[in-house]
Amino acid sequence: MDYQDLVRDAMAAAVRSPLRGRVADYIPALAEADPAAFGMAIATVDGRVFGAGDWQQPFSVQSVSKLFTLALALAEGGDGLWTGVGREPSGNPFNSLVQLETEHGIPRNPFINAGALVVTDRLLELTGDAVGTVLDFLRAESGDPAVAVNRAVAASEAEHGHRNAAMAHFMAGYGNLRNPVEDVLTHYYAHCAIETSCRDLALAGLFLARHGVRTDGSRLLSRSEAKRINAVLLTCGTYDAAGEFAYRVGLPGKSGVGGGVLAVLPGRGTVCTWSPGLDAAGNSVLGVAALDALTTATGWSVF
Amino acid sequence: MDYQDLVRDAMAAAVRSPLRGRVADYIPALAEADPAAFGMAIATVDGRVFGAGDWQQPFSVQSVSKLFTLALALAEGGDGLWTGVGREPSGNPFNSLVQLETEHGIPRNPFINAGALVVTDRLLELTGDAVGTVLDFLRAESGDPAVAVNRAVAASEAEHGHRNAAMAHFMAGYGNLRNPVEDVLTHYYAHCAIETSCRDLALAGLFLARHGVRTDGSRLLSRSEAKRINAVLLTCGTYDAAGEFAYRVGLPGKSGVGGGVLAVLPGRGTVCTWSPGLDAAGNSVLGVAALDALTTATGWSVF
Amino acid sequence: MDYQDLVRDAMAAAVRSPLRGRVADYIPALAEADPAAFGMAIATVDGRVFGAGDWQQPFSVQSVSKLFTLALALAEGGDGLWTGVGREPSGNPFNSLVQLETEHGIPRNPFINAGALVVTDRLLELTGDAVGTVLDFLRAESGDPAVAVNRAVAASEAEHGHRNAAMAHFMAGYGNLRNPVEDVLTHYYAHCAIETSCRDLALAGLFLARHGVRTDGSRLLSRSEAKRINAVLLTCGTYDAAGEFAYRVGLPGKSGVGGGVLAVLPGRGTVCTWSPGLDAAGNSVLGVAALDALTTATGWSVF
Amino acid sequence: MDYQDLVRDAMAAAVRSPLRGRVADYIPALAEADPAAFGMAIATVDGRVFGAGDWQQPFSVQSVSKLFTLALALAEGGDGLWTGVGREPSGNPFNSLVQLETEHGIPRNPFINAGALVVTDRLLELTGDAVGTVLDFLRAESGDPAVAVNRAVAASEAEHGHRNAAMAHFMAGYGNLRNPVEDVLTHYYAHCAIETSCRDLALAGLFLARHGVRTDGSRLLSRSEAKRINAVLLTCGTYDAAGEFAYRVGLPGKSGVGGGVLAVLPGRGTVCTWSPGLDAAGNSVLGVAALDALTTATGWSVF
Structure with a gap:
């Protein structure tokens, strides 16, 4: 199978539609992203990686980082994590406080903001440096020592982060944070502000396609x-579009408002796309379209 | 692969745990179910079926029927269905009215009660006989002409069905039902009160493992x-345990409070289990445990 | 004090503002109301009544009837009523189901629709004829034998009453109705569809100004x-404008979407206004304005 | 009328019931309050004050302070306040975030915590010193220079104040705070931690009985x-017991979890009670019982 061609064809199919979405603009640093940027990479379980477009250009990973904090918190601390965060879909916007109140400060899952704050808190408790742990992992798996936090983006997130602060204080009020609220927020904003490329993320996600095994053969999970x-x-x-994504793409995946999407083909590899224009649910328009085209062409789907 | 042995081993593994759950008792007819009943069947895409325990004993399919009403409504009417019902997880109990109010009478998905009522309404509109259409399909796919509605159960559901009536009226108030509320409820209670066996359900679900193709080779979807x-x-x-089921079993599946669970292995076959004891979320304890054991032993999982 | 002048002055002040609101149009029978209609009456505890404008013209009392069903249910059955309905403001739209679900089928107060349905149910249980009991009371207190139900309005309410039916079924599911849902709804729609005038309502409400004593001197409450x-x-x-009404008018009062408002001056008398144009909260624009002008001019206010 | 006797009789009636409630224990400083403490004072519009029991002992005013911040913010800034906070009952617990989310960061009224934070924010903006403004007012109206903030209580509130911090950040995220969150919280905790007596509060509340006029004859509102x-x-x-209080006491009033209740008899005077044992809604058991007895004995009620 010529992965290079698959990537090119999927990207070509995606741009055929005129839809581009809107670049996230809740913080200035993200609003400056080039709406025309578009990259895609496929990595295979044997460690090869193929890409096209802006696949080597670093972008703000944002919520894609939550996949890695979750994996690392589980690797470091085990199942105990699940006492503080659930594993069910939320049925509510990613930053809603309503369910958190109804369910006594236990977020529904690790990928809504509240849940990701709990995961960050635990990873911080376990390692003493949540963002450093994530950076080390991404650098090791991708072989790219340049993966780094964009401090301006992190600062901008903090400045506009009243709702995240609200959720963190709220959970602290229920005793569901073990570190000071400020520290948790600092590490959370930092790992969301990590910048890296489709290439690096595809490689770093391979442990999920390998059922828990890292690039060096050691077992993470x-x-x-x-x-x-x-x-x-x-x-x-x-x-709040997991059902839609499951239908169109049919693969486990994590998106971020920086425009990245990282999807997993269990047993086979990973795909990462990046394009900053987002749909109403906050997922990259071109990224999801390319994944849709790729999985339709190849039949790759868990269903 | 010896499917017969797989079924026996999975059932043996399930009963090793002392947990049995509680039989649904919101209507007398269901409360009478034998808590010790336990059956399991595997059907393969080529039409073979294997089972053990009470796999040929009819039971009340309850919400498992919603899988078939959905498929038949899509087969008859196509994508238009999705204007009246969503495709996202609800994050709320299956019979909650809260989300329905917030989202203007459009249920979150076809498997919560409100969504299933909409699907029943559309199937009734398309065919003139929703429950008859389901019965015909189940009989044809299973080759079992004895599949039938238990009228006593349907009547009992209707008698205790104030909450379903509330949801139906509520959606009617938003213009999201096309038939009289009473008719929709009658067909809904009837298809939930269908009685059939693990064997029949496993065979009837094969169209999903065959990517839309029925037993006779014709395409349903x-x-x-x-x-x-x-x-x-x-x-x-x-x-509200879809995340948990996705983790433990890793297959698409539909459960009912009668104790049935029907799971799909895309491209390969189906598995149906039945045991009336339910966990707190309303899923069969032994049924899910057997599916867990089976998928763990075989590696069958979409992930 | 010249009550006749007070009424005229208050009405004159009200019409000085150009605001008229919108006539309720959720059922055709109400939508036909003349938006220019405007009447006002004052009744004093000694039984005198003064009015101006369309103060003797019958209109659809709608929710104003809930004041009388509440009083009569308490008079007939006593405090036990409060086990099935609360006495606190709801903070939600009058026909919301959300709070009903959170609070297990017990409505917040007797004046939101759900609470009024419970009151109707209890009055029906206590008397065998809820609407008849209300009619008898209104006729006796007003001395007007012509007070009657508009059957066309009641039928129209029933036809468009899916949400009320939803609430009734929902509460029945919690065991909070003692009569069949259909019967409760029938009596509810009937007493809401009673037609009478400002004059009659002002007289009929005097028992509240007399601290529980009826026109014939007997004690109701x-x-x-x-x-x-x-x-x-x-x-x-x-x-959902009780706070606003308490501020502008400063008197206990009940409004209806037919445009009526009945207010109580404890120890002194009652005021009833009618004009069909409603504000966003469902209260009569001219009616509230006239009450505002009257209470400002006279200093009548409980505060 | 012998006010002294009225106070004594009301207190005697209150203690006849064995119910005492529970002292607030969410912060240690409040948990130390003597559950047997009980005081009551009546102040008349002409400036006389009568009391019995622990009526001159300072206690933590807590939410009773919100009455004064509201009055002072309106006095300083006028009606503009109402764009940032509503005037309707909330129908939700005083510290709930749900409604705040549904209604876009505008709290329902100035007496739930979120609303009081907005009022504190505006008073801080208008005066540069919210707590100082409240202290000056209380000292001037009561003639008691000893009214002061208990710094230990304020610090303890801040330490346990994650939910208030959550609400403040949440509203800041909607742009509904004009000062830094930290500053608003500091002033909020400080004015809640003011300590003064029934005597002082009764005198300080007289401006509401005098329809806006202060003790020195100047007009505040x-x-x-x-x-x-x-x-x-x-x-x-x-x-969340305003309906109950309106029924039992029938007067405008403000309670605090320190056990104080300040009630207003428009045109006549004020009554302040204090006893630390609280009912489930957070209102003083003995305090409300004494107000109930007083208003029943005297007929003082706005209804």
Whole structure:
């Protein structure tokens, strides 16, 4: 199978539609992203990677980082994580406080903001440096030492982050944070502000396609935990459009408002796309379209 | 692969745990079910079927019927269905009215009660006889002419069905039902009160494993629509425990409070289990445990 | 004090503003109301009544009837009523189902639709004829034998009443109705469809100004129960604008979407206004304005 | 009328019931309050004050301070306040975030915590020193220079104040705070931690009985604004039990979890009670019982 051609064809199919979406503009640093940017990479379980377009250009990973904090918190601390965060779809916007109040400060899943704050809190508790742990992992798996936090973006997130602060304080009020609210927010904003490329993310996500095994052959997670993460990705990974994504793409995946989407083909590889224009649910328009085209052409789907 | 042994081993593994759950008792007819009943069947895409335990004993299919009403409504009427019902997880109990109010009478998905009422309404509109259409389909796919509605159960559901009536009237108030509320409820209670066996349900579900193709080789649904149903099953098919089911079993599936669970292995076959004891989310304890054991032993999982 | 002049001055002040609101149009029978109609009456505890404009013209009392069903249910059955309906403001639209679900089928107060359905149910249980009991009371207190139900309006309400039916079924599901849902709805629609005039309503409401004593000197309610009703009127009587009404008018009052408002001056008398144009909260624009002008001119206010 | 006797009789009636409630224990400083403490004072519009029991002992005013911040913010800034906070009952617990989310960061009324934070924010903006403004007012009206903030209580509130911080950040995210969140919280905790006595509070509240006029004869608020505050007190002043308080006491009033209750008799005077044992809604058990007894004995009630 010529992966290079697959990537090119999927991208070509995606741009055929005139829809481009809107670049996230809730913070200035993201609003400056080039709406025409578009990249895509496929990585295979044997470590090869193929790409096209802006596939090597770093972008703000935003919520895609939550896949890695989750995996690392489970790797470091095990199943105990699930006492503080659920594994069910939320049925509510990613930053809603309503369900958090109804369910006593336990977020529905690790990919809504509240849940990701809990995961960050635990990873911070376990390692002493949540964002450093994520950076080390991304650099090791991608072989790219340049993966880094954009401090301006992190600062901008913090400045506009009243709702995240609200959720963190709210959960702290229920005793569901173990570090000071400020520290949790700092690490959360930092890992969301990591910048890296489709290439790097596709490589870094391969442990999920390998059922828990890292690039160096060591085991990060049990097969069961890797399956768990894939399940949560499929049901909760793409904001309030997980059902739609499951239908169109049919793969576990995680999106971010920076325009990145990382999808997993269990046993086979990963696909990462990037284009900053977002749909109403916050998922990259071209990215999802390319994944749709790719999975339709290849039959890659878990269903 | 010896499917017969797989079934026996999975059932043996399930009963090893002392957990049995509670039989549904919201209507007398269901409360009488034997808590020790337990059956399991595997059907393969080539039409073979294997089972053990009470796999040929009819039971009340309840919400498992919603898988078939959905497929038949899509087969008869196509995509227009999705204007009246969503495809996203609800994050709320299956019979909640809250989300229905917030979202203007459009249920979140076809498997919560409100969504199933809309699907029943459309199938009734398209065919003139929703429950008859389901019965015909189940009989044809299973080759079992004895599949039938238990009228006593249907009557009992109607008698205790104030909440379903509330939801139906509520949606009618938003113009989201096309038939009189009473008619929709009658057909809804009737198809939920269908009684059939693990054997029959496993065979009747094979069209989803065959990507839309019926037992007689004719196409019921496009490959895309079959994929859609599998996606909705995975994200919404097991009440408010879809994430948990996706993790433990890793297959699209639909459960009912009669104790049945029907799961799909795309491209390969189906598995149906039945045991009336339910967990807190309303899913069969032994049924899910057997599916867990089976998929763990075989590696069958979409992830 | 020249009450006749007070009424004329208050009406004149009200029409000085150009605001007229919108006539309720959710059922055709109400939509036909003349938006220019405007009447006002003052009744004093000694039984005199003064009016101007269309103060003797019958109109659809709608929710104003809920004041009388509440008083009569308390008079017939006593405090037990409060186990099935609360006495606190709802903070939600009058026909919302959300709070009903959160609070297990017990409506917040007797003046939101759900609460009024419970009151109707209890009055029906206590008397065998809820609407007849209300009619008898209105006729006796007003001395007007012509007070009657407009059957066409009642039928139209029933036809468009899916949401009320939803609430009734929902509460029945919680065991909070003692009569069949259909019967409760029939009596509810009937008493809402009663037609009578400002004059009659002002006279019929005097028992609240007389701390529970009827026109014939007999006691309908204890002083304490009359105070209770006034308190609930003040906090809950004007839909989701009770705070605004308490500020502008400062009197306990009940409004209806037919455009009527009945207000109580404890110890002194009652005021009833009617004009079909409604504000966004469902209260009569001219009616509230006239009450505002009257209470500002006279200093009549409980505060 | 012998006010001294009235106070004594009301207190005697209150203690006849064995119910005492529970002292607030969400912060240690409040949990230390003596559950047997009980005081009551009546102040008349001509400036006389009568009391019994612990009526001169300072206690933590907590939410009773919100009455004064509201009056002072209106006095300083006028009606503009109402663009940032509503005037309707909330129908939700005093510290709920749900409604705040549904209604886009505008709290329902000035007496739920979120609304009080907005009022504090505006008073801080208008005066540069919210808590200082409140202290000056209380000292001037009561003639007691010893009214002061208990810094330990304020610090303890801040330490346990994650939910208030959550609400403040949440509203800041909607642009509904004009000062930094930290500053608003500091002033909020400080004015809640003011300590003063029934005597002082009764005197300080007289401006509401005098329709807006202070002890020195100057006008703090227009008659209309004073009426507004009384209306909001009646509908929203006693947490989620305003309907119950309106019924039992029948007066505008504000309670605090320190056990204080300040009630207003428009045109006549004020009553302040204090006893730390609270009912489930957060209102003083003995305090409300004494007000109930007093108003029953005297007929003082707005209804």
